[in-house]
Amino acid sequence: MVKLDRINLSNEGLTKFFSPIEAQIMEVLWTNQESTTPDITEKTGIPLSSVAxxxxxLVKAGYAKRAVDKSGNRVRYLYSATESMDNTANTITKKVLDSLVDTFGKVAIENFHTYHGKK
Amino acid sequence: MFSITQEIDCYITCITGSDLLPLIGIQAFLALLLFTFYLKARKPVLRISSFIAAQLFMISVIGTIVSAMQCSQMLTIEIYTAYVILSTVIIMLLPRVYYKILIRRHGAQPITDIMDWPQAFVNNLTEGAKVYYYDSAVPGAFASGKSIFLSLGMLELMDDSELKAVLAHEVWHIRHNNKTPVLRQLSLMTFTKNHSEDELEVLADVFAGKIVSETAVESARAKLE
Structure with missing residues (x-):
């Protein structure tokens, strides 16, 4: 889960911020409107015991949301991402920047300016 | 002033000098014999019966030792008596309130809010039991008091016959829930680990197999493994 104390800069892609399973699930949720649990296990190839x-x-942390679908004789969860991938990236970036400014103050801000100038 | 070595000396002196020594020996031997039988037995009913009988003999050994004691103010006996009274009260009262704690902890809702047949199925098997569901994708089912709890993940995962098998399994636990605390209390009183849980699960599965079908039980088990 995205916790600042667990950000791993040496990992690749989204796994810097999410665990590998969380990242795979979030990618499915970001690219699909609504997904059932079997959809997610099928698309990620991860067994239900790990996915559930x-x-x-992810739901508790607010990155995913789910509704109970009672259509027909069965009940099932329908999952979707709470925010788009861009908005989630925005939230994570803000968290990281806030943390850097809180910890390093001016030095962090000067580096942002340098970084911005280079861009 | 309490001295453990002094208490041990008291036990040795009183027991060896007591007329009850042969009885203590017989009871201890029978307890050991029944524990051995428990370890060798394969059938769940025999395993549970022998384990309970062994524990009862252990309690009778403790009782006979206490009655053989001539020394006054034995602190170890007083502590053990207080431990037995306290644990009995807690173990017997807990099931009466614990299901309420579970309802609150899991935010459980009556299953009739989302589907009717599971409650009707349970009503046919036992009186006064209520089925709840709770919000979790992790398949889970358990019983406490006269309540059965199913996660929504369980409702998603199982087909109707498998779900009936799960419900029947939990109904068996409800039907026998007055015995489970006794088994726990026996283990506490004899300081033995409660080994009966696995056997109880097997017996609940046997019941579910008779009520629904063995295939449904096996299929539900396979999905949960």
């Missing part, structure tokens, strides 16, 4: 607990955590 991770989905609970």
């Amino acid at each position: 607990g991770t989905l609970d955590r």
Whole structure:
């Protein structure tokens, strides 16, 4: 889950901020409107035993949301991402920047300016 | 002033000098014999029965030792008596309130809010039991008091016959829930680990197999493994 103390800069892509399973699930949710649990297990290739607990955590953390679909004789969850990938990236970036400014103050801001200038 | 070595000396002196020594020996031997039988037995009913019988003999050994004691103010006996009273009260009262804690902890809702047949199915098997569901993708089912809890993940995962098998399994636990605290209390009183849980699960599966079908039980088990 995206916790600043668990950000791993040496990892690749989204796994810097999410665990590998969370990242795979979020990618499915960002690229699909609504997904059922079997959809997610099929598209990620991750077994239900790992997916189910991770989905609970993603919902609790607010990155995913789910509705109970009672159509027909069965009940099932329909999952979707709470925010688009861009908005989530925005939220994570803000968190990281806030943390850097809180910790390093001026030095962090000067580096942002240098970085901005280079861009 | 309490001294453990002094208490041990008291036990040795009183027991060896007591007329009850042969009885203590017989009870201890029978307890050991029944524990051995428990370890060898394969059938769940025999395993549970022998384990309970062994524990009862252990309690009778403790009781006989206490009655053989001539020394006054034995602190170890007083502590053990207080431990037995306290644990009995807690173990017997807990099931009466614990299901309420579970309802609150899981934010459980009556299953009739989303589907009717599971409650009707349970009503046919036992009186006064209520089925709840709770919000979790992790497949889970358990019973406490006269309540059955199913996660929504379980409702998603199982087909109707498998879900009936799960419900029947939990109904068996409800039907026998007055015995489970006794088993726990026996383990606490004899300081033995409660080994009966696995056997109880097997017996609940046997019941579910009779009520629904063995295929449904096996299929539900396979999905959860």
